[in-house]
Amino acid sequence: MPRTIAQKLWDAHVVRVAPGEPDLLYVDLHLVHEVTSPQAFEGLRLSGRHVRRPDLTLATMDHNVPTKGGIKAADDLSRRQMELLAENCKREAIPLYQIGSRHQGIVHVIGPELGLTQPGMVIVCGDSHTSTHGAFGALAFGIGTSEVELVLATQCLPQKRLGDLAVTVSGELPLGVTAKDIVLGVIGRTGISQGQGHLVEYRGSAIRALSMEGRMTVCNMSIEWGAKAGMIAPDDTTFAYLHGRPSAPKGAAWEAALDYWRSLTSDEGASFDGETSIDASQLEPHVTWGTNPGQVVPVTGRVPQPRSDTDERALKYMDLVPGTALADIAIDRVFIGSCTNARIEDLRAAASVIRGRHVHPKVRAMVVPGSMTVKRAAEDEGLDLVFKAAGFEWRNAGCSMCLGMNTDILAPGERCASTSNRNFEGRQGSGGRTHLMSPPMAAAAAVTGHVVDVRELL
Amino acid sequence: MDPVSRVTGRMAPIDRADVDTDQIIPKQFLKRIERTGYGPFLFFDWRASGDFVLDKPEHAGASVLVTGANFGCGSSREHAPWALRDFGFKAIIAPSFADIFLGNCFKTGLLAVTLPERQVRHLIDLAAEDPSAQVTVDLEKQEVRGEGFAYRFAVDPFQRDCLLRGLDEIGLVERHTSEIGAFESHRAEWLPAVK
Numbered sequence: 346m347p348r349t350i351a352q353k354l355w356d357a358h359v360v361r362v363a364p365g366e367p368d369l370l371y372v373d374l375h376l377v378h379e380v381t382s383p384q385a386f387e388g389l390r391l392s393g394r395h396v397r398r399p400d401l402t403l404a405t406m407d408h409n410v411p412t413k414g415g416i417k418a419a420d421d422l423s424r425r426q427m428e429l430l431a432e433n434c435k436r437e438a439i440p441l442y443q444i445g446s447r448h449q450g451i452v453h454v455i456g457p458e459l460g461l462t463q464p465g466m467v468i469v470c471g472d473s474h475t476s477t478h479g480a481f482g483a484l485a486f487g488i489g490t491s492e493v494e495l496v497l498a499t500q501c502l503p504q505k506r507l508g509d510l511a512v513t514v515s516g517e518l519p520l521g522v523t524a525k526d527i528v529l530g531v532i533g534r535t536g537i538s539q540g541q542g543h544l545v546e547y548r549g550s551a552i553r554a555l556s557m558e559g560r561m562t563v564c565n566m567s568i569e570w571g572a573k574a575g576m577i578a579p580d581d582t583t584f585a586y587l588h589g590r591p592s593a594p595k596g597a598a599w600e601a602a603l604d605y606w607r608s609l610t611s612d613e614g615a616s617f618d619g620e621t622s623i624d625a626s627q628l629e630p631h632v633t634w635g636t637n638p639g640q641v642v643p644v645t646g647r648v649p650q651p652r653s654d655t656d657e658r659a660l661k662y663m664d665l666v667p668g669t670a671l672a673d674i675a676i677d678r679v680f681i682g683s684c685t686n687a688r689i690e691d692l693r694a695a696a697s698v699i700r701g702r703h704v705h706p707k708v709r710a711m712v713v714p715g716s717m718t719v720k721r722a723a724e725d726e727g728l729d730l731v732f733k734a735a736g737f738e739w740r741n742a743g744c745s746m747c748l749g750m751n752t753d754i755l756a757p758g759e760r761c762a763s764t765s766n767r768n769f770e771g772r773q774g775s776g777g778r779t780h781l782m783s784p785p786m787a788a789a790a791a792v793t794g795h796v797v798d799v800r801e802l803l
Numbered sequence: 804m805d806p807v808s809r810v811t812g813r814m815a816p817i818d819r820a821d822v823d824t825d826q827i828i829p830k831q832f833l834k835r836i837e838r839t840g841y842g843p844f845l846f847f848d849w850r851a852s853g854d855f856v857l858d859k860p861e862h863a864g865a866s867v868l869v870t871g872a873n874f875g876c877g878s879s880r881e882h883a884p885w886a887l888r889d890f891g892f893k894a895i896i897a898p899s900f901a902d903i904f905l906g907n908c909f910k911t912g913l914l915a916v917t918l919p920e921r922q923v924r925h926l927i928d929l930a931a932e933d934p935s936a937q938v939t940v941d942l943e944k945q946e947v948r949g950e951g952f953a954y955r956f957a958v959d960p961f962q963r964d965c966l967l968r969g970l971d972e973i974g975l976v977e978r979h980t981s982e983i984g985a986f987e988s989h990r991a992e993w994l995p996a997v998k
Contacts, residue, residue, distance in 0.1 A: 360979065360983055366961050367959075367961060369979060369982075369983075371986050371987075371990075373990075373994055373995075374997075380834075380880075381833075381879070381881070384836065384837070387838070392973070399997075400997055408833075409834060422834035425836065426834055426836060429836055440997045440998065461995050461997065463995060472878075473879040473903060486903075487903055489879055489880075489881035489906060489910060490881040490882075490907075491881060491907065491911070491972075492906065494973065498976075499973065499976045499977060499980075499983065500987075501983055503975075505959065537821060537876060538872065538873035538876065538899065538901070541873070568903075571876065571901060573902050591998075592995040592996075592997075592998070594993035598992060598993040601991075601992070601993055602993040637876075654818075654819060654820075655819065655820055658819070748825075748830050749830060750830045767823075767825070767878075769823045769825040769826065769877060770825070770826060771825065771848045772830075775829070
């Protein structure tokens with residue numbers, strides 16, 4: 346029977362099937378960070394259990410790390426959480442990239458760049474944006490802290506089979522329109538819950554044409570329309586990205602892996618529970634106007650009339666009037682960062698808009714690279730100088746103002762052009778207002794002081 | 804985990820859809836390293852802005868939350884069901900839940916029950932009109948009932964069994980250690996190990 350890529354990945358990881366019970370799946374890579382793991386390690390300790398496969402577990406510090414000043418700059422609770430992760434990893438022999446390490450960074454940035462994220466794997470992490478890793482043709486999803494404990498103890502996870510959805514993105518992206526606009530466009534059409542209970546495959550010519558960075562951006566936001574995981578069949582772009590990375594297979598092992606990876610496509614005739622199609626050539630840069638990622642319109646559009654209580658509340662929170670042109674919305678802050686859009690390609694795209702321009706005097710703008718590796722790569726290319734010359738702050742790696750667990754937060758009422766993934770109320774700081782957009786769009790907002798169609802600046 | 808079979812109590816209504824976990828428990832409270840003590844921070848920002856439904860005296864002590872579709876969307880933080888539990892809720896009824904949140908409720912022993920939109924609407928209206936109305940969420944009979952109504956709900960039979968018997972899921976998986984070992988013995992050689 347023809348199978349989807351998701352079904353193939355699932356079948357290849359089933360340790361045990363029993364009638365009336367969830368399948369028991371094997372986990373190839375478990376990523377751990379400081380915020381959702383302390384209670385899991387404590388649970389292990391109290392029950393006298395240990396980590397079954399520390400060699401398949403990688404920890405980093407990302408959610409609450411300060412992006413300047415090192416661990417000493419953290420508040421007491423954050424520092425305690427980071428120290429506790431270090432203690433837990435030491436006790437259980439789990440490799441840890443702590444603050445100050447060369448490879449420290451956002452968990453969903455470092456896995457791929459180290460070559461640990463590979464096609465065909467099952468990858469979990471106590472973070473909903475684990476869907477990012479699906480860009481490599483992996484089955485990757487977020488889990489809660491109790492599940493973190495379960496995976497630490499057993500390297501397995503009981504999971505009910507999920508349905509399959511397909512999103513086909515045909516055509517070619519116009520200049521100035523990015524992977525972020527694809528996924529915001531998808532969410533604008535589907536709403537924020539249509540993916541519930543499903544694994545999504547993104548396919549079509551516009552997806553094929555994306556770099557791995559772009560594919561990660563698309564898969565990253567699968568959770569924002571409710572899907573458990575998003576994935577893209579691996580191809581030559583995937584293999585070229587992986588080749589030579591520290592943890593990628595070498596020599597004969599590479600050839601063997603490649604043979605298997607090439608089989609990871611949905612079979613002709615495989616059936617999906619639902620399909621969505623989008624023509625990339627018709628897409629424009631997208632900007633959210635509300636307080637969830639589905640409240641989004643093209644930048645050439647206007648703030649829409651409310652169609653629900655949710656819309657009414659969002660307009661009030663965002664202090665916006667229906668009919669306002671998006672381009673008339675003034676911005677106080679710009680954040681270029683997060684597991685969605687803080688990879689080298691994102692920084693290059695933003696820098697290309699900023700080069701020779703200056704941040705608007707009323708705007709405070711910052712760049713937070715996704716990892717210290719990304720930061721070094723950007724500095725090798727001189728991108729840091731472009732950002733700094735334009736008036737951007739250039740920080741160390743971390744989740745930073747995507748969720749505002751460190752001191753990088755919006756003040757109440759401040760309005761931010763952000764390359765992150767969630768515009769929920771208070772997400773970037775209590776009372777703060779977030780407009781999600783692509784890195785070039787955020788860069789354009791930084792220099793003009795308002796939401797603007799980046800195509801006017803190219 | 805303690806067994807869970809039935810919850811009887813009053814309802815509190817949050818009449819909105821798409822409530823995300825950032826609202827349920829804002830990020831500043833995720834710095835804590837304990838599994839309990841999150842109750843005071845539940846819906847922190849919404850409560851701080853005043854006049855929030857959970858702070859109305861008529862809903863004090865409610866143990867059943869009735870709310871809109873896609874409850875618990877967004878971040879995977881298990882602190883969200885912990886905060887709801889610590890505040891005093893033992894069951895949540897909604898037309899739908901976000902996947903990760905639903906899984907986290909199960910691990911927390913919080914009954915998350917899905918009913919059709921029309922029935923949830925009745926419960927939300929009932930809670931608003933008569934805050935003293937009692938409902939019972941009965942996992943054994945798979946029904947939500949009160950005066951003059953009984954609504955059947957579907958539930959995953961495995962999760963139902965785990966909750967009713969208070970089973971430790973890690974212990975259940977550990978029973979299959981030999982199968983896990985057998986699976987590990989034939990994993991592909993190229994698969995990466997963390998160095």
